[in-house]
Amino acid sequence: MAIFAFSVLSLFLFLYLITAAIDSGGGALYTYALLVKRDEALAETIMRYLSPVWETNNVFLIAYIVGLAGYFPQVLPFYGAAMLIPCGIALAFMLIRGAFFGYHYLSKEQNPLTSELAAAALGISSLMIPLALVPFFALADTRLFNFTRQTGSISLFGLISSPLLSALGLLALVSIVYLTGLFLLFYTRKSQDAHLLTLFQHMARWGGLAALLSSATLGIALYESTPHLAERLLRDNWLLMSIAALAFIGTQMALRWSHQHWMAGLALLLGITQYAVSFVAYQRMNLPYLVPGVLTIDQALTAPVMAQALTAVLFGGMLLLLPAMFLLYRMFIIAPYKEPSAQSNPEKAVQRTH
């Protein structure tokens, strides 16, 4: 049961990582498009994708946290105390980002300064959210976190000095570029806009290469900070890492032929696979400890009757959820070009007639 619960939660976490990476990349790219490149077509494309799904993507994080609290209540004092500052920062930026999306409909002409500030707020907060949450993957780094029998704490000095954290942060940033490029390439595959398609291809290619390099850096940092984990990674999970490498090669090859619509989809899928497999390896590396050196998953597990009840709810919930998610993503991601946005909202159209 503990492994099952851990796997389910890891799935939620992974889904959040992927969707949040693409949302963050989209948000940052939006700001870049509006403020630096003055490219409205790009900005509009991104906003058309982001608006319907960003709130839903956040729910994956909520599902992970609530699921963690439900299945492994004993970790709460540790995680809560240790992640207080990073989570606080992430929450603040989530609030800013959420507020921006409400504000987004404001006419750009009315007060260009405020709407540019709002766009800047979106870009910065989009990037800060994943960066703020990155420490969660470095729980075993004793330079950063200190766990006792009762609680945990984070070292502020460790935040700036830990090489593991820097490597993770770098990986996060380049992965955002990589995944966003792959996704947007898929999303706009049917559009005829050549300059958008080339931009996304470049993002995917160079982002991919950078991701490969930063993974290597991460490996080195891991060996330096937590050698026992690095050894586990190499010893037990080399097969998974090899699959990830193969997936990477597959992605890059698919990119070469991505003018074929389905190839873009394949590239995205392979890219996600690459991260899925690496993520599984990373999680396995950390097992059995949820709180490094202090609490294993079996110790942290809740009462069996509650675990069973939660699992029943999980299956029932998934039955409702999966069709709904499929509907949402089908309407807004797989087939976004059915209706031009001006027609879908006459009030917005009125707004747009500058």
Add this chain to the structure above:
Amino acid sequence: MTQNLLDGRILMGSSLGFHIIFAVIGMGLPLFISLAELIGLWRKDSSWLTLARRWTSAFVILFAVGAATGMVVGQELALLWPRFMQDYGPVIALPFFIEVFAFFIEAIFLGIYVYAWDRFTNRWLHWLCSLPIVIGSMASGLLITIANAFMNSPAGFVIQNGKVVDIQPLAAMLNPATPTELLHTFMSAYLAVAFMLVGVTVWKMLHGRQGRYYQNALNLSMVVGLISAVGTFISGDLSGKYVAQYQPAKLAAMEALFHTQAGAPEIVGGIVDEKTQRIIGGIAIPKLLSFLSYGDFNHVVQGLDAFPKDQQPPVFIHYTFEMMIASGTYLLAIASLFGLSLLLRKQWPWLRRVMMSKLGMIAMLIGGPLGFLAIESGWMVTEIGRQPWIVYHYMRVSDALTTSPYVPVMLWIFLPFYAITAIATIYLLWAFFRRRPLRLPVEEAPGQPAFPSPLETRG
């Protein structure tokens, strides 16, 4: 009480008090949107559809802020009261987990509803998408309320050797407090949101806006408001009876009943004097408290003296209790008057004129903030009234508190944060609607009655 405990309670109370505003709006507003769209589709009247759309825009902003404040409250729950989460988490985790899925469904269908307004060839399909939002939003709120009910009236476990064993998750959810808490939360959420919408609409009308669009909004909100006001009162009475049976200390504190007595009076108003242990002034209605609590005019009601000093909740909740009831009564009165003025607009046209006069509109306007004042006051009664317990009779708040020294720091970070968020949200809403003035797609047809009733069918 240690400083840490005081800070922890202030922090938790402020966070909940702030979040509840958005939670209530999140629970209540979807119904109005769905009803407005339903009426618009049924009557083929696009001004109702515009109403649904504009209310939706406000909802999207408030929903996002509410989700964020909700996450903060969740984090604080884990941080401030770790022993509660560790010992009782395994008993009451289930409703939180179910809520995740309700929220998921709500978020998905909100995305579809907002961004696919014209993508459905059959517009009724679009309206159908509002139903999961109405159900999901109310379900989310009610599930969290179940967790609160558990704290007030614990069930579904046994204590053996100081440990929580024999856990029954469903029994924990179906505890004695659940029925009345759910019903009262349900009704009061719709009541508060109804009058919030009334307030906003009347504000516009007082500033010169006229026409069917605003009258529709007012009529719909008032009708729902009236029904929910009646429901709130009935559920409130039932809640009082629950408290009398299961949490008598809370009853004693909220009624400021110092001395146990048979045939206890209900005292309206007055000043609570703890030194002399009585209420000074106020209007005493003899035997009413006994009757309301137990259905028997001569039943014994326990006063504060029946409980040890360290188990008596603070008696100042008597004031918040009265504030809640006074607000609720005012709302019921206004809604009833308005309902009468609509129903009897031919027989009593003067009532209609009074309600829609400047005085009448200001009276309705006051109802806006009063609804939320009632909600905040009510939550203060039930939460502070449970002191010193975090799990009634099982765990004290002081025992659940974290040992972390950072509690005051958290307090000084979050309070300004809430202030900024409140200001920013109000500004966002104001700026958003200022930039999108109402532009009705179809002109008002001449000869339409000035104040059509929502119950009237049109040929």
